[in-house]
Amino acid sequence: KAGVTQTPRYLIKTRGQQVTLSCSPISGHRSVSWYQQTPGQGLQFLFEYFSETQRNKGNFPGRFSGRQFSNSRSEMNVSTLELGDSALYLCASSLRTARNEQFFGPGTRLTVL
Amino acid sequence: QKEVEQDPGPLSVPEGAIVSLNCTYSNSAFQYFMWYRQYSRKGPELLMYTYSSGNKEDGRFTAQVDKSSKYISLFIRDSQPSDSATYLCAIPLGAAGNKLTFGGGTRVLVKP
Numbered sequence: 001k002a003g004v005t006q007t008p009r010y011l012i013k014t015r016g017q018q019v020t021l022s023c024s025p026i027s028g029h030r031s032v033s034w035y036q037q038t039p040g041q042g043l044q045f046l047f048e049y050f051s052e053t054q055r056n057k058g059n060f061p062g063r064f065s066g067r068q069f070s071n072s073r074s075e076m077n078v079s080t081l082e083l084g085d086s087a088l089y090l091c092a093s094s095l096r097t098a099r100n101e102q103f104f105g106p107g108t109r110l111t112v113l
Numbered sequence: 114q115k116e117v118e119q120d121p122g123p124l125s126v127p128e129g130a131i132v133s134l135n136c137t138y139s140n141s142a143f144q145y146f147m148w149y150r151q152y153s154r155k156g157p158e159l160l161m162y163t164y165s166s167g168n169k170e171d172g173r174f175t176a177q178v179d180k181s182s183k184y185i186s187l188f189i190r191d192s193q194p195s196d197s198a199t200y201l202c203a204i205p206l207g208a209a210g211n212k213l214t215f216g217g218g219t220r221v222l223v224k225p
Binding site: 004033035042044045048050055056058090092094096100101102103104105106107 | 155156162207208211213
């Protein structure tokens, strides 16, 4: 079974631009969560989508948004990029059942110049 | 106060030694606890999932929860160089427990 895939793997943008990251979950998984990982703040939860609806939300500004499609694939968008948005963005998928295990993708490394 | 805190390390041990990793958490209502392992340039992978207090063993890995102290631990016996990674404790929160709150991670280096 294929794992969680994320595209692109690496991205360089400049301040003020916007970016869209993509995540394809494991087949059959309908929940997709997004996390930001930085050396200073560690791994922080952004949001979770299940059945095309946002179910959980972290403490990030409105510049960070996401969506989920009917095939469970998800995208996250960051508008008006700031230098501090440079991070590894991780996507995780799950079945959303009891003893819920989230399976992480390899991440997208975003660098904002 | 952060919901879960973890010593960042790094922790360097010789091959074969026992690795001891710890986290503290803030809310006594937390019931589920997880340990993830993250290799360089990879996403985290789940190692252990525990509920309530006590020990849980899986091969060379033992997870321990002390709810009275709000303390969780992970022990790695007979450590191998392949165990060199960052270990993160996590607590599932939010709807369906899908909002994982992570400790800062401890980097472990097992030297041959």
